[in-house]
Amino acid sequence: MEVFEAIKTRRSIRSYKNIPVEKEKLLKVLEAARLAPSAVNFQPWTFIVVTDPVVKQKLKASYQSDWFTSAPVIIIACAHPNKAWKKFDGEEYWKVDVAIAMQNLILAAWEEGLGTCWIGAFKEDEAKRVLGIPSDVRIVAMTPLGYPAEEKGPVTNRKPLDEIVRYEHW
């Protein structure tokens, strides 16, 4: 699938078929994340792959929607702020780094016919407790991963280009 086509057609999927994700496809989407650029190439990220139904059920403590745990795979994108680049003014870039890698993963998944959904509204402390994530590691986002059980047309609910682009100056 062409890049622009993937960007144009990719939708947030909130209903998944009850079939597993092939190992080679899972490895390919993780590889897409691995290859992402990051500030000073520090790659301050860890991806946790959850497929165990028991662990998925426990993860509901952090995000309670049924469709979330009905996906065959859940991927938790973690950042290591202490190992990430910081700007001279103190600005932190770990959220940017992990978001780049996650978007790579999400677009690569769509090319493989796999749905995802960026999730931010999780209870981080609960997810960290369930997964045994160290206190100095942060969760930036989660996504379910699996074959979509819903069909959606292209994105239509975005601001027009002239509202979000300016030329030469503000």
Next chain:
Amino acid sequence: MEVFEAIKTRRSIRSYKNIPVEKEKLLKVLEAARLAPSAVNFQPWTFIVVTDPVVKQKLKASYQSDWFTSAPVIIIACAHPNKAWKKFDGEEYWKVDVAIAMQNLILAAWEEGLGTCWIGAFKEDEAKRVLGIPSDVRIVAMTPLGYPAEEKGPVTNRKPLDEIVRYEHW
């Protein structure tokens, strides 16, 4: 170009040909950013497109590399933290939102034969002054955009997958 191929071959470009970017290609990469998902679909972003040599020279106050301003286009990715989603625990997501849109733009550019380079180490106050960006708007990243004047092989300097992936738990 297929998504995974773009992710695998895309490199940071720090040398650009002295030829302009066609308007339709510029609009297509901006469209790729426009279509990006964001938390609660708030789309808290503005992209500033700089092509004027005078403005580019002024932007050197924020980032002094010659290759940066030698590109025919510079895109400044801005966030509106006050218009972005915040989690119940106060965690802010505007860096994630803008990073997703910027990575869309960057991959779409590569498909069009256009190089980019994520830049984080700019002096934000200088760039905001030059471009007249309001105080409540933040710059997340910049990138030059243009035809590459250097050839690079695929990415090789990334951690192996088994260092960045864990299964079921930390």
